[in-house]
Amino acid sequence: MKPRRHMLRLLPAFALGLWAAARPAHAAPSSREDQPDASPQWLKVRASLFGQRPISPATADQLALDTPVRAEDAAVVPVAIRSRLPTSGEQRLEKLYLLIDNNPSPVAAVFTLAPGSGQADIETRVRIDEYTHVRAIAQLGDGRLLMATRWLKASGGCSAPPGKDPAAAQASLGRMRLKVEGEPQPGKPVLAQLMVSHPNSSGLAMDQLTRHYIPAHFVRRIDISYAGQPVLSADLDISISENPNLRFWFVPQGAGELKAEVVDNQDLQFRSSLQLQPARAL
Numbered sequence: 001m002k003p004r005r006h007m008l009r010l011l012p013a014f015a016l017g018l019w020a021a022a023r024p025a026h027a028a029p030s031s032r033e034d035q036p037d038a039s040p041q042w043l044k045v046r047a048s049l050f051g052q053r054p055i056s057p058a059t060a061d062q063l064a065l066d067t068p069v070r071a072e073d074a075a076v077v078p079v080a081i082r083s084r085l086p087t088s089g090e091q092r093l094e095k096l097y098l099l100i101d102n103n104p105s106p107v108a109a110v111f112t113l114a115p116g117s118g119q120a121d122i123e124t125r126v127r128i129d130e131y132t133h134v135r136a137i138a139q140l141g142d143g144r145l146l147m148a149t150r151w152l153k154a155s156g157g158c159s160a161p162p163g164k165d166p167a168a169a170q171a172s173l174g175r176m177r178l179k180v181e182g183e184p185q186p187g188k189p190v191l192a193q194l195m196v197s198h199p200n201s202s203g204l205a206m207d208q209l210t211r212h213y214i215p216a217h218f219v220r221r222i223d224i225s226y227a228g229q230p231v232l233s234a235d236l237d238i239s240i241s242e243n244p245n246l247r248f249w250f251v252p253q254g255a256g257e258l259k260a261e262v263v264d265n266q267d268l269q270f271r272s273s274l275q276l277q278p279a280r281a282l
Contacts, residue, residue, distance in 0.1 A: 007114035033151040036133045041101040049097070050145060055137065058146035065136040065148040068242070074128045074157030076241045080263045081148075083120040087113065095139040096175035104158055104204065108239035114230040116251055118189030120231075122196045123247035127202065128212050140180050162214070163242055166207075171198045172197040176272035178260055184252050184278040186238040188224040194222070194260050196270070202238040219244050226276075227256025252278045 031220040036042070058064075066080040096111040108126055120138075128134075131153050138146045138191040162169065175197040184190045196219060203216030211237070218238050225229040231250040250258075 036149045039101045043104050051203040054129050055147050058148045063148045065137050065150045067244045068151050068152045071154035074154035077126050077128050077162040079126050080123040087117045088115050090141050090161050092141045094141050099135040101130045107236045112233045118251040119249040125241040125245050128154035129158040130155045144183040158202045161205050169199045174218050174270035178272050178274040186278045189249045189251050196244045200242045220265045223261045225259050
């Protein structure tokens, strides 16, 4: 097993153990809106992921993070990472990190983009446990790190009860849908969406009948390919909402199969595919 994947698989259990042992029953927010660089959780995650590497503030053209200021539902918070950084060449955008400082497991997702994805925009939905800074960090091919930060007001999302009946959730477990928007054309970026039916249990929600905690069961890895070539991979964690939803871009060069392969933390595997026949513009 690769060291990076091994670290991500261990992270939820490690983080939840620390969280349960150290977090008071009614913990106050542990960072301030006007002090993103002083967040204790961020300083720990920064050291763990990036060591002493410099991280520069991103300009709006380089990297933008789109979130609500105050979430309507802390268990389903839309997050969009948008970038106009190149997706090919030596300085291309290679990885995007989505971090949520005050969540029990702050590393929500790590997206690895294949060269030539056309547009490095990604949208998903997350849980928010308490008022927090949310961060998008871009890693470029030349080693630079750029960061965009937003303050988000929400709480209780990680321990919220599931929105779907457990029996119904189990019956639909692993069902997936892939779709693209518009009519794909060869050589032009096209927006795609993957929807996965999965409880994505955080391990922090209580079964209201048994009064026992529902075991953690979440999607940990998504691999997207087109015509046999990688498009995007995502290492995910418990911060991703129930029924994971991912919007991304890719560039079809011709006819091919858009394929999604999903693995959860119980090593259950699910697959879905969509055959495309891009039409040339007149």
